[in-house]
Amino acid sequence: MTEILIVGAGPVGLTMAAELARYGVAVRLIDRSPHATETSKALVVWSRTLELMDRMGCTQAFLDAGLRAPGASIRSGGQVLGAPRFADIASAYNFALMIPQRDTERLLAAHLRSFGVAVERQVELIGFTEAADGIAARLRHVDGREEIVRTPWLIGCDGAHSAVRHGLGLAFEGSAQGDDWLLADVRLDGAGTPPPDEIATYLHRDGPFVIFPIPGRRARVVATVGRTDAMHERPDPTLDDVQALVDRRAGGGFRVSDPVWLTHFRINERKVAEYRRGRVFLAGDAAHIHSPAGGQGMNTGMQDAVNLAWKLAMVVRGEAGAPLLDSYSPERSAVGDLVLRNAGRLTDMATLSNPAAQAARNLALRFLLGLHAVRDRMATTMSEIEIAYAGSPLSRGPEAGERWDPHADAGPPPGSGPAPRFVLYAADMTRGAALAARFPTLLEPDPRRPPDGRFLVIVRPDGYVGLSAARWDEAERYLQALAPKPG
Structure with missing residues (x-):
């Protein structure tokens, strides 16, 4: 067993x-x-997942196979409302990897x-x-x-x-969103095609139309197509259906061809x-x-x-x-x-159906996406680098639960070794080594120097701050609570 x-x-x-x-x-x-x-x-594989893959040891294979998308655009009525860029994401992987x-x-x-x-x-x-x-x-x-x-x-x-x-x-628990959605994996050609490395969203009065780039100069097309009741199953879409959506919602100017996947789906939100x-x-x-x-x-x-x-x-x-x-x-x-x-x-936001609400949304997006801080916030949220565990039972002290900058020091990423270990960052390296020797199953044997001058930090094997402290007895208690119990 x-x-x-x-x-x-x-x-x-x-x-x-x-x-x-x-x-x-x-x-x-x-x-x-x-x-x-x-x-x-x-x-799409986002920045934080790629960082965690560094620990797993498989990031490079994904980078070699994927397409790096440096940004997105939100369009309506032939105009670009905003174009969030991913370059300022605080990660070595400041892009969306399309794969x-x-x-x-x-x-x-x-x-x-x-x-x-x-x-x-x-x-x-x-x-x-x-x-x-x-x-x-x-x-x-x-x-x-x-x-x-x-x-x-x-x-x-x-x-x-x-x-x-x-x-x-x-x-x-949860519910199904009412709209049916069309999904098509196709090839796009024509002067009006959005850049081949951009996630392009078209907001239209009939509903959103989104193009996701795929390696090999292909694309995923997704759009709402109305509602059907539970008694009637919508037939699979045709290439002509997809082209009609391109012409109506994206302003035409490009053709779809070579479909390898055409289907409908409905969004469920459950947990x-x-x-x-x-x-x-x-x-x-x-x-x-x-x-x-x-x-x-x-x-x-x-x-x-x-x-x-x-x-x-x-x-x-x-x-x-x-x-x-x-x-x-x-x-x-x-x-x-x-x-x-x-x-x-x-x-x-994308599926608003009231014309007045749609107009207000577009006006707000044009204004907000003109602000660098808003564009950065959108990109950072999608990248998942700000996911944190502040309320975790493993988090103690200021900044505990936050992602530890994977490039904050020259050492290998925490958790990248053959056994999961916490990493101790200590201003007093001698005392840090002594603490690591007392908890050899929990801590890497060699402490590291904090890159930002903090006194004492313990980083989890998945690269989040477990403990941030100013006293050694706090570290002792933290590790003692995690240690295996005798017998």
């Missing part, structure tokens, strides 16, 4: 499995689908295989029961064979229809109240789904995985006490609430 069972091999499950395997924790990753995602689906989900999964699966772990496909979780010391999970294989697996921890990364969430009986129950965890779409506005969904899910993986690894390896795991749900649930709220606001 040594392998942790992860259900769902999308980007979130692959990230979870790869991080645990990197830390030397045995994992088993199953998925009921016979093959990986074959469509573009989630398209289809099929490639994200391919690259993460390759990264996972480098640790000797492969996805087991056509294996489905059909039930589980929990005991004090673990989980008994019932699996069904494609040939009908059933298997009972004993696992110490079960992690549901199995999407919006999560079997793990259903097995826990957790409510997935569980808790991401953990006992020995079972939820991450990604199994825990939260929301509007694709801002491209936050996959990034939020992958960051769920990074957050949980180092904590679970430290507990499984006996390097931290089990209460460390209590921080996962409050930290990531608060982030889920924030992303849900921000994405919902963007969608509501």
Whole structure:
């Protein structure tokens, strides 16, 4: 009963499995689908996720495969209302990396295989029961064979229809947004085509029309197309339908061709109240789904995985006490609430139907997006670099919970080694080394000098400030609370 069972091999499950395997924790990753995602689906990897990939050791493969979008535009009636740029995002990755989900999964699966772990496909979780010391999970294989697996921890990364969430009986509270949306993965040609590395949003009285660049001079087109009642299913769109939307909402001037994916979807905004129950965890779409506005969904899910993986690894390896795991749900649930709220606001703004409200919105956007500070705030929010854990049980002292600047010093990123460790930054290096020697399972052995003159900082393995203090006894108490208990 040594392998942790992860259900769902999308980007979130692959990230979870790869991080645990990197830390030397045995994992088993199953998925009921016979093959990986074959469509573009989630398209953007944002700055904070790329920074976390530095710890994972797979950033370069994504940079090589993706397209760097330096900015976005918001247009209406043939005019540009504003053009947020990403260059001022306070990260080495000051751009939106456009990469289809099929490639994200391919690259993460390759990264996972480098640790000797492969996805087991056509294996489905059909039930589980929990005991004090673990989980008994019932699996069904494609040939009908059933298997009972004993696992110490079960992690549901199995999407919006999560079997793990259903097995826990957790409510997935929220609602469906009323509009149907068209999605088309096509090629664009013509003089009126927006720049091939720009996310272009057209606000029209009939509804928004958005173009996302895809590597290979392709594009994702998304637009509202009205409402249908639950009794009538809208047929898949045609290329002519997409061209009609281009001509009406984007002013024409370019043609669509070579479709590889044409579909409709409806936005759901739902979330569980808790991401953990006992020995079972939820991450990604199994825990939260929301509007694709801002491209936050996959990034939020992958960051769920990074957050949980180092904590679970430290507990499984006996390097931290089990209460460390209590921080996962409050930290990531608060982030889920924030992303849900921000994405919902963007969608509501874009889909205003009242002409007077639309005119007021456009006027306000023209003014606000003319302000450098507003453009910066929009870019920073989308990049997710300001996500923080101020209210976490792991955060102590001023600035605790904030992202530690990954380029603040010359050392390797916290958490990039073969074992998850907190990093101590201390003005007194001798005393810092002595503290690290007293907590060898929690701290890296070599303290670092604070780059900004602070007295004492402890940075978590995922690159967030855990403790910011002016006294050594505060650090001692902080680490003592995290340490594994004897016996």
